[in-house]
Amino acid sequence: MTELREVVLCSPLRTPVGRLGGALAPLTARDLATTVLRALVERTHLDVSAVDSVIGAQGYPTMESPAFGRVAALDAGFPVTTTGYQLDRRCGSGLQAVLNAAMEVQTGVADVVVALGAESMSNAPLYTEQGRRGLPPGGLLLHDALARGRATVGGAAYPTPEGNVGTADALRAEYGISRGDQDALALRSHQRAVAAQRAGAFDAEIVPVTVPGRRGPVVVERDEHPRADTTLDALAALRPVLVASDPDATVTAGNSSGQNDAAAACIVTTPEHARRLGLTPALRLRSWAVAGVDPRRFGIAPVPATLLALDRAGATLADLDVVELNEAFAVQVLACLADWRVDPDDPRVNPRGSGISLGHPIGATGLRMLATLAHELPGLDGTLGVETMCIGGGQALAAVLERA
Template structure:
C-alpha cells in the first residue's frame, strides 16, 4: 500500500463571531488557505488532481459549489474534480482521509484537502416563504442554533457536554482551569510567533485595506476568577459556560496530500507521514466522547500506543468533553494542545480538523519528535482520529 504524506499546510486566522472575517465568504477563506498551502508545498495549482474540502453549515451566496469554486479560484485545472464533505466537526480531517483514499486507489497523485467555514454568515431561514403565507404569524429560524441541536435526541451540543460532566464527575472548577490553560497557552503561542507559522493573513477589501493577521477569539488574560463568575449558559445548575466552551468562528485550513513516491519525484520533503486514521460512533447524548474509540482504533491500526505519542491534539469543543476524553484515554496533559485549543483559538466547524492536523505537524517539526495523534468529537455521536509521523525522522 502507498505511503501517504502531507507536504505542507496553512490556515487563515480564525475570526470571532461577527468579527473581522464576517464578510469574507467561506469560499474565499478557503482559497486563501489553499493558495498558501500550495506555495509552502512547492506545488503549482496546475499539478493538483483533486480537491476535497470540508464544510458544515452552508453559508454565503453559492455554498453548494464550495470545493469546486475553491479549486477554480485557486488556479486548479478545470479538469480537476472537487468534493465537498460534511462529517460535521470532523469534516476538515475527513477531507484528508478522502485525499488519502484517492491516492491509494490511484485516482489522484496530488490532492488539496482541508476545510472552511464562515459561521458569521450562517443564515436565518423562513421555511414557509417559498409557498406563501396566508394568514397569521410565522417563524424565522436561526440555522445557527438549530444546527447545534441534534434532532434525534433533541439535545443541544452543550447539553451533551453537561451529560459527560455528570457521567465522569467533572467539576465546574476543573473545566474552568482547563479553559484558562487553553487561553494562556494560545496567548503564549501567539506572542512567540508559533501560531504565525500556521497562519496566512487575510486582506479585506475595505477602504482601510485591513489585514487580519491573528486569531481574534482568544483572551489570554482570562483568569479562573473571571470564569467562575459566568453563569451556566445551557442548563440550570449546569457547569458549561461561554467561557469553558469553544467559540463560534470563521476560518479555513488546508494541507497538500500526496504519496511518498510522488514527493520524492518532485524533490519536495514532506512534513508528515499518515500512519492511520479511524472514525467511530458513540451515543449521540455523549457525542463529545467520540475521540476515545476513534483514537483507540487509529492507534491499533498504526500499531502504536498512546504512550508513544509525543504530541496530542484533541479539539476542545467543550472543556468537559475534553476532560472526559483525557480521563478515558489516560492522556498526559503536558503533551496535549500545547499551543492552546479551540476554547481559545476557535472552532470554525469545517476547518478545525485540518487546523489540529496542521498544528500537530508543525509542533512535531519544531520539537523534532516523532508521533502525533489528532482527534475531534463530532455532533450526532461520532469521533475521528489520525496518527501521523514526523517525515524528517
C-alpha cells in the same frame, strides 16, 4: 487488489482564526478558502495542473458555492480539469477531507489531492423550508443554521433540544467533573495559546488575510480568539448556559469552544509525487478510525476512535509525543482524559491550545489542528502524534500521524 500506496501530507496551512463577528466576518467561507488555496500554491510553487481534485469541507454551506471544493479551486485559479466536491462530518469535516484525499491517493484513484476546510460562522445562513409552499399563517420561520444544526444532529431518535451544551453538561453529571476543573483547563488553554502566539510558534502555519474595509484594506495575521487577559476569577464569574433549567449546570461560554471563521488546506500525495513536484512532506498518515456513540453524550467519542486508530497503527497512548484533542468543551476533554487515564496537566495534550482558546471554525478545525500538529512535532522534537475530535451527533475521528 493492488497494495495501498503510502500517503504524505505536505504544507498544511491555515488562515488566522477570527472571532464570531470579528475581523474576518466581512469575508465568506469561499473568500477564506480562496485565500488559503492561493497561499498554498504560492508557498509550495505547486503545479496546479497536477492536482486531481480539491475536497472542500464546510459545515454551514449555502448555494453561493455549491460543490464547495470545486468552486473554491476555480476561484483560486486552478484549471477546469481540477475536480472537486463538498463534505460535512460536522466538527470532523476538515480531517475527513484529508482522509478522503488519502484514500483516493492510496488506491490510485488520484495522485495529488488538496484537502480544504473552511467556515465563516459569522455568515452562517438563516433559512426557511416553507417559502415555496406559499406564506403560512404567522409568516415564514427562519432557522439559525448554527443553532438548528446542534438541535437536529441526532435525528428524530436521539433528540438534543439543548444542543451540544446539553450533552456536555450530561457528561459533567456522568463523570462528576467540577466547574473549577473545567475553568482551570480553559485558562490553561488560553495561556498555552497566548504563549505560542508570543513565541511565534504559529507564524509558519498562518497565511495573512486581507479584509476590505471602509478605511482601506486591513491585513489579519494573528488568531483573534486567545485571551491574554482571562483569569480564573473572570471565568468563574460567567453564568452557565443552562442554569435556568439545571441549577447544577457548569458549561459556560468561557469553558466552551468558540464560534469562528477560518480556512485551512494541505496537499495529499505519495512520496514519489511529492519529490516530482518539489514538495516537502510534513506528516505521514499511519492510521485512522471513526467511532460512534449515543448523540446525547457525543463528547466521549474520541475515546474509542483514538484507541482504535492507535491499535491499527501498532501504538499506544504512551507512544505519543503530542495529543491534539479538540476542546469542544472543557468537560468533554476532561471526560476523555479520564477514560484514557491521562493527566489533564500532561504537556503532550494540546501544547499550543485548542478549541477553547484558538476557536472552532467547524469545517476548518480538523485542518487547523493538522497544521498546528505538523509544526508542533518538530518544535517539540517529537515523532508521533494523534489528532482527534468529537463530532456533534455522536461521532469522532482520530488519525495517527508521524513526522515525515
